[in-house]
Amino acid sequence: MQSLPNNTNKDSNKWFDSLPPRSIASFDDLGKKFLARFSIQKDKAKRAPSLLGIKQGDRESLHSYIERFNKACLDIQSLPSEAAIMGLINGLREGPFSHSILKKHPTSLNEVQERAEKYINIEENSRLSATHK
Incomplete structure (x- = not known):
């Protein structure tokens, strides 16, 4: 049996880890979902510039934005770290985290x-204290 290229193994592991719990009923079900995800992947492969279209919503939490951004990154093969960092920074709305990032650019x-x-912890603590007032 021919093994998958190394980057395909990484992609399939990320995909598998992102599946919701109990979303696979059988091995046959897993096979169908795997083929549906990866057999047409080359046709719909996204590139790093597509990340520039992902923006944090006005009321979207930092946690939610980063989670959504990370999922979009999974669709891009061989994504350079710097491109991911720049895409994430580009999509941040103005606020404490974006100001921090602009002051000292992250290297990884x-x-x-x-x-x-x-900053996610600060947001969540602030939200919790606001609901208890």
Whole structure:
């Protein structure tokens, strides 16, 4: 049996990990979903510039935006880290996190994630305290 190219293995692992719990009823079901996802992938392959169209909504939480952005990144093969960082920054609405990012540009996706988590926690704590008032 021929093995898949290394980047296909990574893509299929990301896809598999992103499946909702209990969304696969059988091995046959898994096979059908896998083929539906990857057999036509080359026809609809997206490129890094497509990330520039992803914008954080006016009332969208940072957590929700980053989650949506990360899902879009899964559709792009061999996405350079710098392109992902630039796309994410480009789509941020003005606010504390975007100001922080503009002051000190992140050098890795890990750094973006770590810095984002701080602001996500601040947003969530603020939202919780507002609902308890």
